Amino acid sequence: MKKIKFTLISCVLALVVINMVILTVTAADEPPRNIGYGRGGRMQGGAVSERSKEPIQPIPVTFDYDTAKIELGKKLFFEPRLSKSGWITCNSCHNLSTGGVDNLPTSIGHKWLFGPINSPTVLNAKFNLAQFWDGRAKDLKEQAKGPIANPMEMASNHELAVDVLQSIPAYVQWFKEVYKEENITIDNVADAIAAFEETLTTPNSRFDWWLKDYDDKITDAEMEGYDLFKNKGCIICHNGFGVGGTSFQKFGVAKPYDKDTQTLGRYNVTKEEKDKYAFKVPLLRNIELTAPYFHDASTWSLSEAVKIMAEYQLGVTFNDNETDKIVAFLRTLTGDQPSILFPILPPSNENTPKPNRN
Amino acid sequence: MKKIKFTLISCVLALVVINMVILTVTAADEPPRNIGYGRGGRMQGGAVSERSKEPIQPIPVTFDYDTAKIELGKKLFFEPRLSKSGWITCNSCHNLSTGGVDNLPTSIGHKWLFGPINSPTVLNAKFNLAQFWDGRAKDLKEQAKGPIANPMEMASNHELAVDVLQSIPAYVQWFKEVYKEENITIDNVADAIAAFEETLTTPNSRFDWWLKDYDDKITDAEMEGYDLFKNKGCIICHNGFGVGGTSFQKFGVAKPYDKDTQTLGRYNVTKEEKDKYAFKVPLLRNIELTAPYFHDASTWSLSEAVKIMAEYQLGVTFNDNETDKIVAFLRTLTGDQPSILFPILPPSNENTPKPNRN
Numbered sequence: 189m190k191k192i193k194f195t196l197i198s199c200v201l202a203l204v205v206i207n208m209v210i211l212t213v214t215a216a217d218e219p220p221r222n223i224g225y226g227r228g229g230r231m232q233g234g235a236v237s238e239r240s241k242e243p244i245q246p247i248p249v250t251f252d253y254d255t256a257k258i259e260l261g262k263k264l265f266f267e268p269r270l271s272k273s274g275w276i277t278c279n280s281c282h283n284l285s286t287g288g289v290d291n292l293p294t295s296i297g298h299k300w301l302f303g304p305i306n307s308p309t310v311l312n313a314k315f316n317l318a319q320f321w322d323g324r325a326k327d328l329k330e331q332a333k334g335p336i337a338n339p340m341e342m343a344s345n346h347e348l349a350v351d352v353l354q355s356i357p358a359y360v361q362w363f364k365e366v367y368k369e370e371n372i373t374i375d376n377v378a379d380a381i382a383a384f385e386e387t388l389t390t391p392n393s394r395f396d397w398w399l400k401d402y403d404d405k406i407t408d409a410e411m412e413g414y415d416l417f418k419n420k421g422c423i424i425c426h427n428g429f430g431v432g433g434t435s436f437q438k439f440g441v442a443k444p445y446d447k448d449t450q451t452l453g454r455y456n457v458t459k460e461e462k463d464k465y466a467f468k469v470p471l472l473r474n475i476e477l478t479a480p481y482f483h484d485a486s487t488w489s490l491s492e493a494v495k496i497m498a499e500y501q502l503g504v505t506f507n508d509n510e511t512d513k514i515v516a517f518l519r520t521l522t523g524d525q526p527s528i529l530f531p532i533l534p535p536s537n538e539n540t541p542k543p544n545r546n
Numbered sequence: 547m548k549k550i551k552f553t554l555i556s557c558v559l560a561l562v563v564i565n566m567v568i569l570t571v572t573a574a575d576e577p578p579r580n581i582g583y584g585r586g587g588r589m590q591g592g593a594v595s596e597r598s599k600e601p602i603q604p605i606p607v608t609f610d611y612d613t614a615k616i617e618l619g620k621k622l623f624f625e626p627r628l629s630k631s632g633w634i635t636c637n638s639c640h641n642l643s644t645g646g647v648d649n650l651p652t653s654i655g656h657k658w659l660f661g662p663i664n665s666p667t668v669l670n671a672k673f674n675l676a677q678f679w680d681g682r683a684k685d686l687k688e689q690a691k692g693p694i695a696n697p698m699e700m701a702s703n704h705e706l707a708v709d710v711l712q713s714i715p716a717y718v719q720w721f722k723e724v725y726k727e728e729n730i731t732i733d734n735v736a737d738a739i740a741a742f743e744e745t746l747t748t749p750n751s752r753f754d755w756w757l758k759d760y761d762d763k764i765t766d767a768e769m770e771g772y773d774l775f776k777n778k779g780c781i782i783c784h785n786g787f788g789v790g791g792t793s794f795q796k797f798g799v800a801k802p803y804d805k806d807t808q809t810l811g812r813y814n815v816t817k818e819e820k821d822k823y824a825f826k827v828p829l830l831r832n833i834e835l836t837a838p839y840f841h842d843a844s845t846w847s848l849s850e851a852v853k854i855m856a857e858y859q860l861g862v863t864f865n866d867n868e869t870d871k872i873v874a875f876l877r878t879l880t881g882d883q884p885s886i887l888f889p890i891l892p893p894s895n896e897n898t899p900k901p902n903r904n
Contacts, residue, residue: 266643275654280633285624285891292901296633300658302903477893489896528888533643535835538847543650545660 239399243418243427246396247312247389247473247523257366261384263531264377269352271342273298274543278335278381282310284528287477288388293485298343299546305451306485311526312473314386315430321467321483323436324457328382333374346374352541353377358534390474390523398520406520413517416510421502431472431521438466439483442503448484476519490515597757601776601785604754605670605747605831605881615724619742621889622735627710629700631656632901636693636739640668642886645835646746651843656701657904663809664843669884670831672744673788679825679841681794682815686740691732704732710899711735716892748832748881756878764878771875774868779860789830789879796824797841800861806842834877848873 264270265278281295281303282288288311290296294303305321313319319331335341336349353359354372363372366380395414397405406414417423426432436454439445445465454466467483480486481493491511498506506514622628623636639653639661640646646669648654652661663679671677677689693699694707711717712730721730724738753772755763764772775781784790794812797803803823812824825841838844839851849869856864864872 268641268644268648273654274650275638275648283626285889286626287893290626290633291894292632292903296631296903300903479894488894488900525890530886530888531643532883535645536649536837536846542846545650545654545658 237399237401239401242399243423244395244399244431245429246399247391247393247429249391255383256362257380257383258387259531260362260366261380261382262528263362263533264381265384266531267533269536269540269543270336270344270349270377271298272344272348272543273545275545276342278310278332281307281335281341284310284388284526287311287474287525288313289478291479293480295341297341298339301340303340305483306480308470309474309478310385310388312389312430312433312471314389315428315471316433316468317435318468322454322457323468328385329375329378332378332381332385336374336377348541349377350374352536355540356534356536388526390525393473393521393523395517395520396523407516409513410516410520413513413515414520416506416514417517420498420504420506420510420514422497422514425469425501426472432469433471435469436463436466437469437501438462438464439500440465441501443500445500447486451483453483472518472521474522474525476522490518494518595757595759597759600757601781602753602757602789603787604757605749605751605787607749613741614720615738615741616745617889618720618724619738619740620886621720621891622739623742624889625891627894627898627901628694628702628707628735629656630702630706630901631903633903634700636668636690639665639693639699642668642746642884645669645832645883646671647836649837651838653699655699656697659698661698663841664838666828667832667836668743668746670747670788670791670829672747673786673829674791674826675793676826680812680815681826686743687733687736690736690739690743694732694735706899707735708732710894713898714892714894746884748883751831751879751881753875753878754881765874767871768874768878771871771873772878774864774872775875778856778862778864778868778872780855780872783827783859784830790827791829793827794821794824795827795859796820796822797858798823799859801858803858805844809841811841830876830879832880832883834880848876852876 268274268277270277276298281290283290288309289307292307294305295307297303308321313328313331317323319325319328320334325331325334333346337345350372353363359372363369363376363380367373367376369376394405394410398411417426425435425437428434439453449465452464454463454468455461457463470482475481476490479490480488481490482496487493487496494511494514495506498504626633626635628635634656639648641648646667647665650665652663653665655661666679671686671689675681677683677686678692683689683692691704695703708730711721717730721727721734721738725731725734727734752763752768756769775784783793783795786792797811807823810822812821812826813819815821828840833839834848837848838846839848840854845851845854852869852872853864856862
């Protein structure tokens with residue numbers, strides 16, 4: 189009897205140990221992947237911090253369940269056949285290797301045409317109150333349709349883009365699985381791309397760790413930079429999850445912005461005089477990765493960008509020491525970049541419309 | 547005493563089980579990654595097959611140890627700053643999402659210039675006896691230098707490309723770690739890219755499984771296609787690991803190839819009359835992914851390509867039934883596409899030469 193009892197106890201103990209090992213090994217091999225705020229994930233970092241009252245909120249770390257829609261959206265994000273040439277993808281201008289931008293003054297499009305305005309980052313774009321510098325798209329889904337049909341960008345049209353996908357059996361099947369509809373539609377194309385883009389957040393920046401009470405994650409100079417950022421007024425516009433993206437603001441509040449008087453910004457959408465030269469406040473997350481800066485790409489230097497903001501928006505002058513500290517703070521906003529397994533795309537066939545480079 | 551004995555035995559048993567679990571879990575989470583032939587890997591599929599005497603050899607499945615050099619090469623393969631515009635990468639023309647090609651007649655380069663010849667796939671390129679259609683580069687390392695400095699492709703030059711990398715501290719450190727040299731050199735840039743490209747093989751095609759005695763991996767029609775492929779003479783040139791790439795052959799052996807008489811091929815390298823219109827025999831691995839076909843991209847149809855080969859190379863005519871079977875066989879040559887974690891690139895800084903779109 190005692191033998192049996194001991195064997196039983198030992199077996200139970202062994203099972204417990206085995207389970208712990210499985211959990212540990214699994215956890216180690218499978219780092220949490222991030223799908224962005226609002227997708228049922230939970231924040232990491234323990235209890236609610238005193239710093240939750242700060243005007244900047246940490247980007248929640250959530251988990252990517254690799255849903256079929258997100259996987260389909262990723263394929264479409266890297267799909268060159270959405271462009272007329274069969275060569276340009278969403279990633280061409282919003283490169284996930286380089287902070288979600290192309291690091292060019294304005295993007296290169298079909299036939300090497302240059303766009304009219306600097307391409308904003310796709311990273312954390314879900315935190316924007318609207319999309320494009322002038323906010324003409326209300327959300328990522330609406331945004332995604334634009335470049336496909338823009339003659340200066342992908343230069344296709346929605347009908348052709350759908351025809352291309354519809355000719356490829358694998359896409360037909362994936363769309364059916366996700367949307368339960370007979371045919372592929374441009375709405376669903378945009379919806380899938382947007383679902384993928386919503387996963388492109390960058391949590392775990394050093395500043396976010398500080399917000400969760402990990403004091404040693406940022407230095408004294410960086411902290412002083414954050415204090416300046418708040419006390420000088422930058423925080424009025426650059427706040428929230430994205431450290432920006434929460435409002436439209438006139439470029440040239442304190443002093444007319446004279447470097448670009450051609451781009452009318454929000455005015456193009458509202459036709460209201462007050463919105464002339466107003467732009468969506470850009471996100472400052474990962475700002476060290478996304479030069480050149482401003483809608484007109486007028487500077488490649490983050491220090492100079494900070495000084496321009498001081499002059500034109502706040503009507504003050506930052507000395508070099510202050511600028512350096514604010515820049516040091518801004519560099520703490522770089523978070524985990526999205527971990528993307530490069531998609532494999534299904535081949536075209538005799539029914540697929542051919543690419544047209546002209 | 548008996549208690550202790552039982553506890554000991556139970557503990558040992560538990561440890562054995564734990565170890566088995568660890569091994570199983572680890573193995574399941576870490577599929578073998580492939581780094582290509584000759585990198586110390588081993589073949590899978592059991593004992594040596596009778597079919598090892600077939601003129602086509604299965605691509606060995608080997609393991610990617612993620613060496614620093616391969617990781618560096620991957621970054622460079624996706625590095626837009628190796629181009630003058632800061633926009634074009636190796637992957638622009640050799641897209642790893644689409645069979646290692648751009649699926650265009652000829653590639654789009656700097657300022658939307660079109661290249662003179664169809665871009666061959668980078669997949670399995672290590673199995674080629676030389677690189678480029680005319681074999682002017684003896685290996686992948688020599689090849690990698692070409693496009694960077696070609697005005698119709700990336701349009702940079704070797705000095706500028708190295709200056710860009712040298713300005714970025716992370717690259718300086720990675721090159722030092724891999725090459726133990728003070729400065730970055732174009733030779734080492736090309737060497738790292740080549741090391742990455744050597745990993746881009748595609749094992750585990752259905753045909754390779756058949757070569758390893760898994761009979762049910764291919765159908766009767768596909769088998770008949772393979773028999774035709776051998777009996778009609780295709781195999782004379784398309785053999786080995788890559789099902790091609792082992793020799794230069796004149797395009798127009800049986801009948802002068804009249805669709806393109808401008809491209810002189812191997813002649814440009816050797817200046818020997820016999821090499822006029824001779825080209826490196828293209829690899830047929832993943833051929834269903836790499837349309838359009840031939841150096842002049844004269845057809846998008848694999849069936850038509852097979853018929854053209856019959857007519858111009860073998861001097862025979864395949865009927866539709868024969869053609870279909872050969873095409874069915876060719877489709878069995880599609881293997882595992884490389885599994886690539888999209889690289890994150892370090893940012894430029896004030897010392898980095900700016901991109902030039904003009």
